[in-house]
Amino acid sequence: MTILLLGALTCMAQKMYNRSDFSFKTTTVKNAKGELSHVKIEALVGHKIIDTFVTELPGTPMETTIDAVGHVEEPDLNGDGYPDVTIYLGYYGSHPNDVYYEALIWDLEHHCFLQAEGYKDLPEPMVDEQTHLITTNLRDGPERRVTDYYGWQRNKIRHLRSETVRIDDPAPISSYGLLDKPLSRYDAKLDGRISVIIAFQEDYDNIVAGYIYYPKAKTPAPIMIVGSVTHHDGTDYYYLREYQPDGIITGEISIKHQLDEGWNDKVEGTWTNPKTQKEMKLTDVSFSREVPKWFTKTLLTPEDSGKIGRYYSFRQWHIGYEDYMGGHISFRAAGKNKVHFECCNVAHNIAEGKSEEGRPAVLSGNMFEYRDVNGCGYGFSATFYPRFVVLKTISDNQSLDCFGAGASFSGVYVKIKE
Helix, strand or coil: CCCCEEECCCCCCCCCCCHHHEEEEEEEEECCCCCEEEEEEEEEECCEEEEEEEEECCCCCCHHHHHHCCCEECCCCCCCCCCCEEEEEEECCCCCCCEEEEEEEEECCCCEEEECECHHHCCCCEECCCCCCEEEEEEECCCEEEEEEEEEECCEEEEEEEEEEECCCCCCCCCHHHCCCCEEEEEEEECCCEEEEEEEEECCCCEEEEEEECCCCCCCCCEEEEEEEEEECCEEEEEEEEECCCCEEEEEEEEEEEEECCCEEEEEEEEECCCCCCEEEEEEEEEECECCCCCCCCCCCCCCHHHCCCEEEEEEEECCCCEEEEEEEEEEECCCCEEEEEEEECCCCCEEEECECCECEECECCEEEEEEECCCCEEEEEEEECCEEEEEECCCHHHHHHCCCCCCCCEEEEEEEC
16 A cells, blocks of 8 residues: 655755644545545644644545544654654555554754654554564464564655564564564576575675575575665675584575565576586566564674674685685783784785784774774774674775785674684
């Protein structure tokens, strides 16, 4: 059900008002046929109208709910500590959850309200008071229920994931531990032969992590995949690697996901064996945000600074040397939120260095930055998660001459020793 949204989408206030200054007035509007068609919402400070929002209703609401259309409540929808606004739009259709709302989101930066994008399309949205995730529940036939989870990106609704369970299931799988990061799932075949499920989440720093699962393997089990994503002109470009517990890379995955005219997804991708360089195309691809039953916990929880491992490593096959090559980094405590490190990465050429004895790396949350490694100008960042650490070069390209041939510390290193 699509609801046309009219009115301002950006803050128009000329003066910085506090959230507590605002009150709201709603007015219902009828069309030429005398049918209820719109709701007008005025945001006021005192008796002064600061902004006006107009929402077109999805149809004619049921007679029993017409009097309540335009009712305003002020919950904190996005968890920023400030009340937002919901406006009741009425009940439509024959299903219990055919209830719709409009929402205004308080923009703390500009001290005004933004119309929520996408909230009006959610049937009977429910807000979790603890996580502030928004859920909707729909029946999928007589036996199954679909729960969709949504989060916020400023004033825009983001679809995070879906769960489908049997209504009579006494212990449904819960993805509560997946937090608020979007989940992408691709069900496909490799060269039309090998069934595979690829499911991952994206961090706010374009880090991607999840699992690849081969349902017809002799002993199927999810295998960790970690990589990155680039967003460009409405297309997502994913590059991930398949990591075994000892850090060996056993597969490389590339996915190009394009949204065509806002409706039809176009997905292309390949899986490559790094040892043989055999490439298999992803075929018969279907995309969803359905959570696989074996994906019960996110890999992208920021690691506690007190739980950083002692040793991280990765290894990939090097065709020229006919052997596995890679890198490792070790850490030792140097005080509260401080660590010394020693790193070596030989995936392409030798890049090695360590922290100065009197200058440990200082953690801020789950990451640190360290510059002038060995005094040669090279700098890198380390971002820690429970099962791996991501190293990225943060200095300019000239600093790569520290090691020669463009070598660096950059890469994903799997935790080997606690």
